[in-house]
Structure formats: C-alpha cells, structure tokens
Amino acid sequence: MDLLAVLLILDDVFTRCSTTGIDQSCSHPSLFHCPLSLKCISIHRLVDGVFDCYFGEDEVFPTCQLNDSRRFTCKSEPNKCLSPIALYNGKADCKNNEDEMTETQRNILHGYIPFGLLCDGINDSLLLELNETDETNCEYWPCNNPYTRCNAFRNCFNEIWYCNRGILIRFNINETKKCLCPPSYFGNRCQWQNQRISLTLQLAYRTVSYTIAVFQIIILLIDEQRQISSYYEQITYVPKRDCDTKFNLYILYPDRPKNFSTNYSIHIDIFDKILLTYVASWYLSIPFQFLPVNRIATQLFIPSISLIT
Numbered sequence: 001m002d003l004l005a006v007l008l009i010l011d012d013v014f015t016r017c018s019t020t021g022i023d024q025s026c027s028h029p030s031l032f033h034c035p036l037s038l039k040c041i042s043i044h045r046l047v048d049g050v051f052d053c054y055f056g057e058d059e060v061f062p063t064c065q066l067n068d069s070r071r072f073t074c075k076s077e078p079n080k081c082l083s084p085i086a087l088y089n090g091k092a093d094c095k096n097n098e099d100e101m102t103e104t105q106r107n108i109l110h111g112y113i114p115f116g117l118l119c120d121g122i123n124d125s126l127l128l129e130l131n132e133t134d135e136t137n138c139e140y141w142p143c144n145n146p147y148t149r150c151n152a153f154r155n156c157f158n159e160i161w162y163c164n165r166g167i168l169i170r171f172n173i174n175e176t177k178k179c180l181c182p183p184s185y186f187g188n189r190c191q192w193q194n195q196r197i198s199l200t201l202q203l204a205y206r207t208v209s210y211t212i213a214v215f216q217i218i219i220l221l222i223d224e225q226r227q228i229s230s231y232y233e234q235i236t237y238v239p240k241r242d243c244d245t246k247f248n249l250y251i252l253y254p255d256r257p258k259n260f261s262t263n264y265s266i267h268i269d270i271f272d273k274i275l276l277t278y279v280a281s282w283y284l285s286i287p288f289q290f291l292p293v294n295r296i297a298t299q300l301f302i303p304s305i306s307l308i309t
Contacts, residue, residue: 034058047071048083049093072099075110166190183250193293195258197221197251197286199266200297205239207304214238214273215302221251222267229254229264236273239302263289270302279303 026033026040033040034053041052047063063071064081071081074094086093093099098106104114113134123133162168163179166189170177181190205213215237221229231252251266253259266284271277280303286294 032058032061044083045085046083047081047086047093049086049089049091074098075106162189164190183252186256194250195253195256195292196294197253197266198293198295199247199249199251199284200295201235201247201249201268202245202299203237203239203242203247203302204299205237205243205302212238212240212274215279216271216273218269218271219249219251220267220269221253221264224263224265228267237270237302258292260290266296268300 023033023038023040030043031040032043032046034055034057036055036057037053039053041058043066045052046058046061046066049059052058062079063083064073064079066081068081070084072084072087074080074082074096075098076095080094082093082099087099090100096109098109101109104117107114108117117134123135162177163181165185166179166181168177168179179188179190181187184194184196186192186194199219201217201219203215203217205215207213217235217237219233219235221231223229229252231254233249233251235247235249253264264286266286268282268284270279270281272279282300284296284298286296288294
C-alpha cells in the first residue's frame, strides 16, 4: 500500500470521528440531529457548503422551511437556502453560481440591468428574447449623463465631459487638448477637487443719508502667524444694487494638499471706494480645520461712515 492510500484512509478515519457521534436525539431546538451520522450540530451549520455530518445529511436538509431571513435563497434552486457562510467562499453552491456573484451581477443574470450600466460602453447583458444588449440603441442615449462621465470612453463626439467641470480648449496644429479648470477643481482633466473654503457672504448697509456708497471688499486667508495667503477675492459692493445679493466665493488654501499643522482664518477688509477710506474689518474662524472643504455662510453689517473713528 502506497503512502497516498494510507493518507486517504487516515483522512477518512479522522473525518468519520469528527462528523459522527452516538446521539440518538438533540435536546435543544437550535440543534439539528444527523439521523445517519448520529450527531447534533447547530442549525446555522446547515447547507453551508461544509459536511458537518459524515453522511451529508446537513447539506441536503430543506433549510428554506426554517424561515431564516439571513439565509440566501438560490434563484436557480428556490428550495435551497444557503447559510451566509456559503456565500463568496469560492465554491458554487447554487446551480447558476449566483451565491458567488455580487448583487449587480445577480440582477444582470436575471435581466434586471442597473440604470447606470446602460450605454456605458460595456456589454453587460444579452436580452435573448429581443436579441439586444444593454448597449443597443445607445445613439438615442444622451452622452452627457453622470454615468458616462470620466468612464474612459468617448461617449460624446464633442468630448463635452473630457474636462469634468472644466472647459476643453485645443491649441497648436495638432489640436493638443487642455482643460481650463474652475477654482474648485484641478488636474490635467479637472478630475480632483481642491481643498477650499466655500464662503457665502451677504452684506447690509444702512444709513440715514441718501449719498451713493460704493465699497470694495477684500477677502483674505491668513494663518495663525498672520501670514497672508497669495489667494484672495475682491467684491465691489453697491448697497442700492446688491442689498439682496449673496456672494458665493471659493477661497483656496495655499498648499496642495492643505498643511494640517496650520490653522487658518478668513480676514475681510472693507474700504469706501469713493472717499478712499478704510471702513471696517472682520475675522471669521474656520470651525473644522480637518475637513477638505468647509462651508461658511455669514451676514456682515457695514457700519455707517459717521460711526467710524
């Protein structure tokens, strides 16, 4: 007898010892009695892809009658309900292998194609009764939709989504492509978001006089050492024109990525453009310095000229 045969015999002996017993019945309802192997096992070990009973009674038991919501029902075998342990274990326990598929793959298998996969440039499903795929008639599908943007396929002839949120320009004879990105995005395709502060600012100015007032507002980002960032914003505010206006601004951090060892705040100065005089200043703290994007909304009241000393 060769070594392999001896090992197989020993393996069978050890398996029989671990999967058989002398139990004639089980005393607790949470246990399953293997009638041939004379062993009690937990009902959670039924139909889990592992033979816990030597003669395999635990893998043929109709577990759907347990009404266990945690079990997975094979669509290809409606009377087979698998233990969660049997899912994604590399072994096909369902007839159509759906226990090893993702939820999206299962939907495709049964003809339910997720909306985001339609006309995305990849054939995911064949509708046999119509002889069509999920990529059929895509010429009627709008190319500028959120599912096809930045998917590495040229879905739009004019490449409208090439620059994500930016503007595509072409230059030189070979029409080299370049993206002009808005302040909130950067990268050669405007594909990354800038760490920034989104500031919504509303100004109010009340005075008893009827003189025309024009103010220049300068918005700066400063660190804890009072060092001024190179990025700033300016607003020309005319009270009679802009009294109900909300100014939406992006203030960018000087470093990319942001230096988390430095705390920043917003410094706002206001000047009278007609009298060429300083009017007031405000400091706005940034509450959550660790966030990549902070949103701050505030309303500032411009003091009357007569109150300035």
